[in-house]
Amino acid sequence: MARELYYHTLPARILHWINAANIGLLTTTGLYIRDPYHFPLFANMDIARKIHFIAMYLIIYGIVIRIYYSWVSKDYRELLFRFRDFKGFPALIRYYLFVSKTTPESGKYNAGQKLLYNAWAVLVFLQAVTGFSLYFPDALAGFVRALGGPVVLRQFHFILTWVFIVTVALHIYLSFLGGWSVIKSMITGYFPEGESMQPVSEDVEEVAEHCMKWH
Ligand code: HEM
Numbered sequence: 001m002a003r004e005l006y007y008h009t010l011p012a013r014i015l016h017w018i019n020a021a022n023i024g025l026l027t028t029t030g031l032y033i034r035d036p037y038h039f040p041l042f043a044n045m046d047i048a049r050k051i052h053f054i055a056m057y058l059i060i061y062g063i064v065i066r067i068y069y070s071w072v073s074k075d076y077r078e079l080l081f082r083f084r085d086f087k088g089f090p091a092l093i094r095y096y097l098f099v100s101k102t103t104p105e106s107g108k109y110n111a112g113q114k115l116l117y118n119a120w121a122v123l124v125f126l127q128a129v130t131g132f133s134l135y136f137p138d139a140l141a142g143f144v145r146a147l148g149g150p151v152v153l154r155q156f157h158f159i160l161t162w163v164f165i166v167t168v169a170l171h172i173y174l175s176f177l178g179g180w181s182v183i184k185s186m187i188t189g190y191f192p193e194g195e196s197m198q199p200v201s202e203d204v205e206e207v208a209e210h211c212m213k214w215h
Pocket residue numbers: 023026027029030031033034035049052056057059060124127128129130131132134135154155157158160161164165
């Protein structure tokens with residue numbers, strides 16, 4: 001039997017699915033809250049709002065714990081988008097546009113993945129700022145006014161929702177494109193040796209080593 005690489009640790013996998021579920025719930029309930037006629041996804045407004053209000057706290061805990069875990073497990077070394085990662089984009093774009101057939105070399109995650117995962121943390125933060133301003137309009141009245149007023153904040157919250165919808169759809173599409181091994185690795189943690197997600201360049205191999213154990 002082919003050896004398997006331990007790719008995603010248990011806490012990383014649990015947090016991945018918790019955060020994914022919360023983003024799913026916040027997006028679907030949010031669309032219903034915005035326009036129940038065109039997005040009839042829930043039985044009534046009361047249920048949709050209750051779910052949104054529970055999931056909004058859970059996503060904040062989920063992201064904060066994920067960042068904390070990144071720090072203690074040191075996996076931020078593979079996940080954090082750094083300035084030098086910009087160098088990886090030309091090859092990645094050529095690959096995604098089918099100009100080049102070679103998968104670009106990168107660490108555990110390529111430049112696009114890192115940028116997206118980091119951007120999601122920032123986007124959740126922005127959703128929390130705009131969302132809590134809508135939630136506590138009186139207590140945060142000064143802040144809401146400074147940010148342009150409730151209408152602007154509501155529109156901003158809605159626009160960011162579409163950024164989530166597009167980027168999550170892209171993430172799911174690329175994961176499926178990677179095949180069952182990629183999806184399975186986020187459930188079991190293991191990835192078959194030889195079926196590398198992407199060629200690992202030498203300079204990051206050392207960095208990635210600490211979390212990749214042979215089983
Ligand atoms: C992270 C913390 C978040 C907080 C504190 C928050 C809070 C809120 C609040 C208070 C409302 C208004 C509800 C109402 O009027 O009944 C709302 C609406 C909404 N939320 Fe969130 N939310 C958060 C995250 C998200 C996320 C991650 C998404 C989607 C990815 C999302 C999508 C929406 C949408 C689409 C609406 C409807 C906006 C509209 O009516 O124009 N929210 N949110």
